[in-house]
Amino acid sequence: MNLKPETYQRIDEVITHYPVKRSATLPLLHLIQEDAGYISEESLLWIATKLELEPINVLEVVTFYPMFRRAPIGRRHIKVCRTLSCALLGGYKTCETFQAEFKTSLGATSPCGEVTVDFVECLASCGTAPVVLIDEVLHEKVDATKARQISAQIRAEAAAR
Amino acid sequence: MPAPAQTRVIFKHIDEPGYTNDLACYVRHGGYEVLKKSLPRPPADLIEEVKKSGLRGRGGAGFPCGFKWSLVDRKSGKPIYLIVNADESEPGTFKDRYIMHQDPHQLIEGTILSCFANNVKQAYIYIRGEMPEGARILEKAIAEARAANFVGPNILGSGYSCEIFVHRGAGAYICGEETGLIESLEGKRANPRIKPPYFPAVLGLYQCPTIVNNVETLCHVKHICDLGGEAYAKTGTPGNTGTRIFCVSGHVQRPGYYEFPAGTITMGQLLNEICGGPLPGRTFKAVIPGGSSAKVLRFGERYKGKRKVGADMVDYDWGVEDVPMDFDSLAMIGSMGGSGGVIVMDDSVNMVEALANINAFYQHESCGQCTPCREGSLWMKKISSRMVHGQARKEDAALLKSVADQIPGRTICAFGEACSWPTQSFLIKFKDEFETYAEVKKTLPADRLALV
Numbered sequence: 001m002n003l004k005p006e007t008y009q010r011i012d013e014v015i016t017h018y019p020v021k022r023s024a025t026l027p028l029l030h031l032i033q034e035d036a037g038y039i040s041e042e043s044l045l046w047i048a049t050k051l052e053l054e055p056i057n058v059l060e061v062v063t064f065y066p067m068f069r070r071a072p073i074g075r076r077h078i079k080v081c082r083t084l085s086c087a088l089l090g091g092y093k094t095c096e097t098f099q100a101e102f103k104t105s106l107g108a109t110s111p112c113g114e115v116t117v118d119f120v121e122c123l124a125s126c127g128t129a130p131v132v133l134i135d136e137v138l139h140e141k142v143d144a145t146k147a148r149q150i151s152a153q154i155r156a157e158a159a160a161r
Numbered sequence: 162m163p164a165p166a167q168t169r170v171i172f173k174h175i176d177e178p179g180y181t182n183d184l185a186c187y188v189r190h191g192g193y194e195v196l197k198k199s200l201p202r203p204p205a206d207l208i209e210e211v212k213k214s215g216l217r218g219r220g221g222a223g224f225p226c227g228f229k230w231s232l233v234d235r236k237s238g239k240p241i242y243l244i245v246n247a248d249e250s251e252p253g254t255f256k257d258r259y260i261m262h263q264d265p266h267q268l269i270e271g272t273i274l275s276c277f278a279n280n281v282k283q284a285y286i287y288i289r290g291e292m293p294e295g296a297r298i299l300e301k302a303i304a305e306a307r308a309a310n311f312v313g314p315n316i317l318g319s320g321y322s323c324e325i326f327v328h329r330g331a332g333a334y335i336c337g338e339e340t341g342l343i344e345s346l347e348g349k350r351a352n353p354r355i356k357p358p359y360f361p362a363v364l365g366l367y368q369c370p371t372i373v374n375n376v377e378t379l380c381h382v383k384h385i386c387d388l389g390g391e392a393y394a395k396t397g398t399p400g401n402t403g404t405r406i407f408c409v410s411g412h413v414q415r416p417g418y419y420e421f422p423a424g425t426i427t428m429g430q431l432l433n434e435i436c437g438g439p440l441p442g443r444t445f446k447a448v449i450p451g452g453s454s455a456k457v458l459r460f461g462e463r464y465k466g467k468r469k470v471g472a473d474m475v476d477y478d479w480g481v482e483d484v485p486m487d488f489d490s491l492a493m494i495g496s497m498g499g500s501g502g503v504i505v506m507d508d509s510v511n512m513v514e515a516l517a518n519i520n521a522f523y524q525h526e527s528c529g530q531c532t533p534c535r536e537g538s539l540w541m542k543k544i545s546s547r548m549v550h551g552q553a554r555k556e557d558a559a560l561l562k563s564v565a566d567q568i569p570g571r572t573i574c575a576f577g578e579a580c581s582w583p584t585q586s587f588l589i590k591f592k593d594e595f596e597t598y599a600e601v602k603k604t605l606p607a608d609r610l611a612l613v
Contacts, residue, residue, distance in 0.1 A: 017326040020367055025348035030290070030329055051348070064350040064528075065331035067290045079291075083252045084453055084518050084612075085410035085504055092611035121334065121522055122252040123291050126410035126502065127417045136293040 001046050007035040011050070021051045025061050029068055038069045066120070073116040074109040076154055079133040080142075082119040085126035090143055094130045095119055097144045101151035114158050164430035165421060168396065170404045171267070171380045172420045175259050182298055184305035187266035193311050195387040196270050200277065200319040207278035211382060213390025215402040219256075220246055220337070220375030221452060221500040223488040226382070230279055230372060232362040239369040243281040244346065245272055247288040247295075247376045248330055248337040251452035252522060253502025256406045256418055257376035261288070261295040265302035269325065271379035273312060274386050276323045279372060283324050287342050290331040299327050334526035338574050339373040340365075341528065352530045353574035377406060398424035401487040405498075409436050411505035412443065424490070428458075429482025432505060443507040447590070448481065450491055451499025453519050454579035456586035458484075464494040496586075510612070511605065512591040513553075513598045516583060517545035517613040523580035531572040538580045540564050545584075548598055549613055558595035562588040 014027045025047065032043045039062050048055040062068045080086075080095040095106070098117045102110035109116045125131045128140035132147070139150060174180040174190065187193070199207060212227030233241060245268065249257040260268055268286075276284050288296050303325050306312040314322040333351050335341040340354035343366050358364060365371025374382075381403055385393045394402040401423035410416045414437030432438065432445065439445050445460045464479045468490075484490055488498040506515060524542035529535040544561050547553070565584035568577045588595060 017328075020347065022348035023328075023346060026329065026331055026345065030331070057349075060350055061348065065290070065333050066525075067332035082518075083522050084515065085253055087518050087612045088411045088504075088506065088510065088515075088610075090610060092613075120291070120332070121525055122250055124249045124255045124258050124289065126253050126255050126504070127408060129410060129416070133291060138294070 001032075001036070001040075001043055003032065003035045007031055015051075022053060022057070024051060025053070025058060026065070029058075029062065029065075033068060038072050040070075074114050075158070076115045077135055078115055078117045079120040079123075080117070081121070081123045081125075081129070081131050081133075083122040083126075085122075086130040089129040091130040093144050094132065094142050094147050097147040098132075098151060101148060112158070115154060162430070164434040165425045167420055167435075168404055168422050169420045170384055170396075171260065171377055171406060172256075172418065174267075175263050175418075180263070182263055182265050182302065184266060184302070184309060187264070188309075192266050193270055193306075193309075195383050196273060196277075196311060197317060199274055199386045200317055200321065204278045204280060207274065207386055210385055210390035210393075211278070214381075214385040214393040215390075215400065216378065216381050216385060216393075217401070217488060218375055219377035219381070219406075219501070221251060221497075223498060226374065226378055229362070229374075232360070233279060233372060234363045234370040235280070237363075237370060240283065241279055241281050242366045242369055242371040243272065243276050243279065243284040244339075244342065244366065244371060244373045245284065245286040245376060245379060246337065246339065246342060246373050247286050247292075248342060249376070249500075250289055250334045250337050251454065251500045251502055252519075253408060253410055253449065253452050253504040254500040255408045255410075256501060258292065258295065259418065260376055260380060261292070262298055265299050266306065267380050267383060268299075268376055269302055269306050269312065271381070271383035272325060273306075273316070273323055275372070275374065275379055275382050277316075277321055278382075281372070282322060284326075285346060285366075286325060286327045287336065287346060288327060288329055289336075290329050293329070296327050296329050303327065333528075334522075335528045335574075335576060338576065341574065342373065343371065350528070352528050353576070355573050397422045398487065400424075400489055405486065405501060407431060407486065407501050407503055409503045409505065412440055412445075412507035412509070413505050414438055414440060421486075424485055424487035426486050427482060428484045428486060428503075429480075431486060431503070433482070436505075439507050443509060445481075445505060446508045446510060447506045447512065447515075449502075449504040449506075449583075450484075450486070451497045452502040453504060453522065454582050455491075455499045456496040456582050457590055458494070458496060459590040462590065466493065468493060509610070511598075511601070511609075512587055512594045513545065514549050514612040516587045517542070517549045519583045520545045520580075521613055523576075523583070527576060527580065531577065533568045533571040534577045534580060537564050537568040537577075541580070541584050546613060548595075549602075553599040553602060555596050555599065557598075558588060558592060561595070 015024045104110040132139045132142045216226040217223040336351045341351035345351040361371040405423040406420045491498045520542040524538040527538045565581040568581040
């Protein structure tokens with residue numbers, strides 16, 4: 001596995017938080033996914049060895065929790081809240097707008113490789129619906145107009161890179 | 162009757178200009194003073210204060226906090242763990258987010274006080290995976306508190322030591338269920354455990370006695386330790402003490418979070434006066450009072466019966482607007498106060514489509530270990546989605562109801578109830594809309610707002 005030295009350090013540190021190594025499964029998956037972008041077969045086996053578990057113990061966790069993925073996605077991850085309070089104020093429209101802006105479909109990566117658009121369930125910010133989590137930043141009251149502005153911003157950032 | 166004024170205790174500093182989430186700011190506002198004055202007290206005194214306060218858990222069930230603590234097995238010789246349930250994920254609920262992002266030290270102080278009261282040496286904050294920023298803020302706050310000796314070994318020279326670690330979830334709603342959360346913290350799938358025997362107070366994390374409390378509940382503990390249980394209980398109403406935070410979302414003019422003495426405000430005051438009423442040209446149609454699993458209330462229906470006021474039994478005859486927003490009144494009219502998440506729907510909403518949205522949520526979030534819930538939530542989603550996107554039939558109403566009726570009471574955890582209550586209540590309160598949906602659908606504009 002080709003991770004940053006800092007990631008390996010954080011992995012060793014986080015294991016010390018628990019009296020039982022297995023508890024570090026979720027933290028390790030998060031750290032590796034943040035670094036590598038997804039959970040590969042190799043990292044799955046590596047975690048199992050590191051925590052003295054059977055590989056199935058790690059795989060069953062990866063498949064249970066929606067945030068972990070087994071394949072790479074776009075550079076930016078746009079997660080639109082699908083649940084009731086956001087839907088009541090246009091969440092579906094917001095999601096469609098992002099898909100149209102990047103010429104992609106739900107769950108797929110845009111042809112430019114820049115973004116993946118997904119629906120997710122309640123993001124716990126219902127009072128400022130509709131909300132969208134882009135990578136680690138929450139955007140509030142994202143109607144179609146604001147979705148287009150954010151899309152333009154993402155494209156501008158990609159062009160500047 | 163005009164609505165009472167907000168009493169901000171837990172949310173005192175939320176959105177306050179100039180208030181930052183660092184330790185220096187918290188200390189400037191009197192932070193950790195309660196910890197300082199409480200550490201010399203016997204821990205049992207603090208448990209007694211919490212019992213006297215009448216504090217009820219703010220996560221959704223409204224279980225008395227002091228009683229929960231008294232159930233902890235203290236004779237086993239095993240370590241006792243405390244887990245902060247920061248997996249806020251009941252749709253419509255968004256209060257803990259603001260506490261963690263804007264006032265994390267309030268949570269840390271409440272957590273350390275609760276740990277001290279219960280002789281806990283290790284606490285975990287289980288925060289939703291979707292709040293990465295919140296997790297970073299909490300980690301930074303814990304590091305600051307540790308550097309100032311409010312957390313860690315020999316806190317303020319008292320001889321008492323306690324560590325707090327942040328543990329991130331990964332997008333599964335079921336982790337809000339306390340035994341599912343414990344499984345998840347152990348590094349497994351979050352399949353809830355069967356009770357008995359796995360009551361967390363006896364066989365929790367690593368099979369040790371464990372206390373699981375909601376973020377807001379632990380913040381209340383700080384104020385109880387400050388004021389004393391009896392003084393705290395003077396706020397609110399008997400049986401519903403302290404303040405309550407309501408999270409209002411959906412079709413109102415001013416959605417947001419509002420904190421009131423518990424039991425002092427009615428649904429009508431909250432929605433019409435505080436939240437500014439319906440959107441222009443609209444009228445209220447339905448409201449879900451305590452997170453999306455709470456049973457829906459229909460504007461225009463009446464609730465009648467007898468209730469206890471002091472020592473007397475009195476008749477009540479309420480419309481939705483008259484219902485006091487406390488745990489007991491909402492339970493009395495067949496719904497629940499739950500997590501305080503109030504979702505409002507106006508007359509633009511078709512109830513079949515709203516239910517289809519809710520059903521898709523519960524189907525996605527069922528952990529899958531109990532057949533009635535796994536299959537039932539799936540079929541409720543399939544039927545309601547088909548009604549919206551495909552062919553709808555008159556008999557779908559009865560079919561949906563029959564699936565929902567076969568789930569509750571037949572599952573390991575309360576998710577079975579949570580996923581069936583929306584369908585059951587929508588079908589009872591809006592049966593006509595489900596039976597006539599096939600016809601009505603033809604008249605609905607094709608470009609209407611999609612809910613599913």
